[in-house]
Amino acid sequence: MLDLGVDTLRAVPGSNRFRIRDLATGNRHVWAATNKGLFRCASDDITWEPVKDHPAAEQSILAVDATGDTTWALTTTPPRLLFSSHPDSSWTVIDLPEAAGSTRARISAAGARAWVGTDFGIVRVNTRSGKATTLNSIDGLLDDAVQAIRLDGDIVWVGTRAGASIYRWVDDFRDPGD
Missing domain, CATH: 2.40.10 (Thrombin, subunit H)
Known part of the structure; x- marks a missing residue:
């Protein structure tokens, strides 16, 4: 049985606001590394929101990974590795020349x-x-x-x-x- 709500390819509303460079899933979220920063949306909701609580909120993000409760992101200028152990916790920054x-x-x-x-x-x-x-x-x-x-x-x-x-x-x- 075909379920049109699940079995079709659909555009995610709002994702055309930025250029997606990488995607990751973890801790019930989808994370997007974009030219306009780090974005996320809850897995059960397709509303993108910018992640503004990290030190590079307005910087271009080149890559992202998520495992369990931890999310990692790499900024481009300056190159830094950011990671947080929970979507709402503080971010740690490591310079990565x-x-x-x-x-x-x-x-x-x-x-x-x-x-x-x-x-x-x-x-x-x-x-x-x-x-x-x-x-x-x-x-x-x-x-x-x-x-x-x-x-x-x-x-x-x-x-x-x-x-x-x-x-x-x-x-x-x-x-x-x-």
Whole structure:
């Protein structure tokens, strides 16, 4: 049986006000990284609202990720990683000069680790200490320009133009903040 309310592709009202760069779902919300800031809407409501309670409310957002109660976002100028453990709690800001100049980015994060894929490789960030380390083709990544990144427990999958790389981060003695 076809349910037209659910089984059809529909435009989301109000989403044409900004250019969406990335989407994430988590904590009963859909999050949008846009050229006009971070937006969200409740999963059971399709009304977009700007997220104004974070330090970069008016800045362009390049990437967003949400896992459980935590949301991560990456601003472009200046490059900063923002994260909040609940949609209505305060945001923590980590300066991320390693992402400066990147025109695209992806985030995959969980717990105290955030992985940011940039035009220059991947940046792993310890969100407790704020320390960051960059990995690129010199370290074995197939290509510096990261197209996709996904954290799966102790493994990070990295998609590039040249193929996929797999990285077991818990075995790396250079992990920041440990």
